[in-house]
Amino acid sequence: MKQIRLVIAEDMEIVRKGLKALITSNPGFEVVGEAVDGHAAVRQAQTANPDVVIMDLSLPRMDGVEAITEIKRRFPRMRILALTGHGKESYLTTAVQAGVDGYMFKHSPSEELFAAIKAVAQGQTYFSREVSSMLAQVCRMGNKNNAPLERLSKRERQVLKLAAKGMTNKDVADAIFVSVKTVEKHKTNLKKKLGLRSSLELAAFCVENGLTDDE
Structure with missing residues (x-):
C-alpha cells in the first residue's frame, strides 16, 4: 500500500518531534518535510510535494492561515489538515475561508488524527465532532x-x-x-x-x- 506523504508545520520543536514520532509509528505514513514557520511550510509544500500538510495555525513570520492561503493559491490540489490548540470560532472560520481541507484539535486522540489524515488524503473533508458543533453554532x-x-x-x-x-x-x-x-x-x-x-x-x-x- 502506498504511504501517505506528509509535511508537518509546527513551530514548537517538542510538539513537532512528538507528532513526527507518532505519525511514523504508523507504517501507512511518511513524514517528508518539517517546517517551523509559515514561509517554510510553503517552501516544503513546493519542494517535498506531500499528499497532506499538517498545519498549526499559530506560526511565526507567516501564520498558518496565511500559509494555507498561499499553498492553496500555488497548489490548489494539495490537501491541508489544520491541527491546532485554538478553540476560537474566529480561527476556524478564517481557516475554512482560506481553503483548509480538515480541522481538528491537538488534544484529539491519535486514532482520530490517523483517520483525519487518511480522509483528507483521499479527497474528503474532515472535522472533528467538536469542530462540527462550532461550525453549526456559526x-x-x-x-x-x-x-x-x-x-x-x-x-x-x-x-x-x-x-x-x-x-x-x-x-x-x-x-x-x-x-x-x-x-x-x-x-x-x-x-x-x-x-x-x-x-x-x-x-x-x-x-x-x-x-x-x-x-
Whole structure:
C-alpha cells in the first residue's frame, strides 16, 4: 500500500518531534518535510510535494492561515489538515475561508488524527465532532452562507446528502449512476446556490441542516 506523504508545520520543536514520532509509528505514513514557520511550510509544500500538510495555525513570520492561503493559491490540489490548540470560532472560520481541507484539535486522540489524515488524503473533508458543533453554532448565529435547501434541485439535494456522509466524488457518482465530472459540476452549482466557498463550508451547511444524521 502506498504511504501517505506528509509535511508537518509546527513551530514548537517538542510538539513537532512528538507528532513526527507518532505519525511514523504508523507504517501507512511518511513524514517528508518539517517546517517551523509559515514561509517554510510553503517552501516544503513546493519542494517535498506531500499528499497532506499538517498545519498549526499559530506560526511565526507567516501564520498558518496565511500559509494555507498561499499553498492553496500555488497548489490548489494539495490537501491541508489544520491541527491546532485554538478553540476560537474566529480561527476556524478564517481557516475554512482560506481553503483548509480538515480541522481538528491537538488534544484529539491519535486514532482520530490517523483517520483525519487518511480522509483528507483521499479527497474528503474532515472535522472533528467538536469542530462540527462550532461550525453549526456559526451558522445558527446568522452566517449568511446558510441558504435554504429549497433552492436546490432534487439531484443537487441527493448529491449534497451523499457528500455529507463523507463519500468521495467517485462514490457519489457510482451511487447515483453518473460520471465524476457530473458530480463535480453539481457540487460547483451547490456552492454557488448556497453562497459557499469551499468543501468544508459545504460540510458545515450539511451539519447545520442535519444532513449528516443517520436515516
